[in-house]
Amino acid sequence: MPLRSVPTRRSALRSRLRAGCVVAVCLTALGQTATSTAAAPVPRDGDLQEQLEQLVRAPGGPPGVIAVLRRGGDTRVLRAGVADLATGRRPSVHDHMRIASTAKAFSGAVALSLVDRHALRLDETLGQRLPQLPTAWHRVTLRQLLNHTSGLPDYSMSSAFRDIISADPHHHFDSRRLLDFVADQPLNFPPGSQYRYSNSDNIAVALMAEAATGTPYEQLLRTLVYRPLGLRATSLPQGYRMPEPYLHGYDTTPPPPEDVSEVIGASGSWASGGIISTPADMTRFVSGYVGGALYGRNLVREQRRWIPGASEPAGPGENMAGLALFRYATRCGVVLGHTGNTLGYTQLIAATPDGRRSLTFSVTTQINASQNPDLLSRLRAVQENFVCALLSRSGH
Structure with a gap:
């Protein structure tokens, strides 16, 4: 598939950037309908492979997709398409990729680990830890940030932020000042009164973690998450460059695809979506995170106090929200995890509640309800x- 040069599509791409659809998520209506719960046979490997091939061939579909299913010591990798249209190289579990809003699960892992160590409390407020933030926000608690009931206005939707991204996608933001873009705005609703997904929530979570420990968030990730779970290819950069090798992300609408892997930097999404990882590392992460490897059972129970709310984009089946975690009730059973989408990438990580079985599902274009609802419905059905x-007894 030929690649169109960047200049010929710059105007359309800038419109996408100005629309605020690149910083971790494109915000859309959260009342997503569930996929069908009607009885259906469990697909076998050949069927799953064909579904990936069909997803790649679909109008606006991703040039590449890779899925990792792990059941105890058994790991299966299915892939379709290519990691790089220029070379034709196939996707690998060791390819780096932008993980988009699944990075919010990492901020949850840091925060809950600090709660487990009594450095933070779930009922601690922004006013107590970050008194420099607007007084109107001071009553918001860590719990409300983690389950998106804070009411914080979303900085990534501010016109000033979008204008900067549009003018200079490589702009280096001060990640710790991202909330300044909405500091003149009141809360969208009283804290705890409703669910609304916001990128500001996880920026505030990371700032609370830094304030509680005096340690940079990046170091907290290394100490509390990467090291305990054995993540060796995961990082939170500031720039726009991708480490080699990587899954190239593409803008597929309109065709032909344009490589957008390095169009935007990570500093503008930081704790809400800036992490770079690999399918192999994300598989290790979701198994340990969901399985409770990082903190005690009392916090696992707190994390799983479900409320109405969907991840963005919606995951498979019926969605419910917990603390930096979502519950996906499918026709075959329940898995817990997180989704995400950003320019060039869409992600799903999920695991059984005990963490023993997991799924990492990565595609190399942005798919969400606002831009391509039909493709999202197809993606959710495949997921x-x-x-x-994953949940079947036979493993097929």
């Missing part, structure tokens, strides 16, 4: 079939 294969 649900992969969940069914």
Whole structure:
């Protein structure tokens, strides 16, 4: 598939950037309908492979997709398409990729680990830890930030932020000042009164973690998450360069695809979506995170106090929200995890509640309800079939 040069599509791409659809998520209506719960046979490996091939061939579909299913010591990798249209190289579990809003699960892992160590409390407020933030925000608690009931206005939707991204996608933001873009705004609603997904929430979580420990968030990630779970290829950069090798991300609408892997930097999403990882590392992460490897059972129970709310984009089946974690109830059973989408990438990580079985599902274009709802419906159906294969007794 030929690649169109960047200059010929710059105007359309800038419109996408100005629309605020690149910093971790494109915000859309959260009342997503569930995929079908009607009885259906569990798909076998050949069926799953064909579904990936069909996803790649679909109008606006991703040039590449890779899925990792792990059941105890058994790991299966299915892939379709290519990691790089220029070379034709196939996707690998060791390819780096932008993980988009699945990075919010990492901020949850840091925060809950600090709660477990009594450095933070779930009922601690922004006013107590970050008194420099607007007084109107001071009553918001860590729990409300983690389950998106804070009411914080989303900095990534501010016109000033979007204008900067549009003018200079490589702009280096001060990640710790991202909330300044909405510091003149009141809360969208009283804290705890409703659910609304916001990128500001996880920026505030990271700032609370830094304030509680006096340690940079990047170091907290290394100490509390990467090292305990054995993540060797995961990082939170500031720039726009991708480490080699990497899954190239593409803008596929309109065709032909344009490589947008390095169009934007990570400083503008930071704790809400800036992490770079690999399918192999994300598989290790979701198994340990969901399985409770990082903190005690009392916090696992707190994390799983479900409320109405969907991840963005919606995951397979019916969605419910917890603390930096979502519950996906499919026709075959329940998995817990997180999704994300950003320019060039869409992600799903999920695991059984005990963490023993997991799914990492990565595609190399941005898919969400606002830009391509039909493709999102197709993606969710395929993801649900992969969940069914993961949960089946036979493993097929």
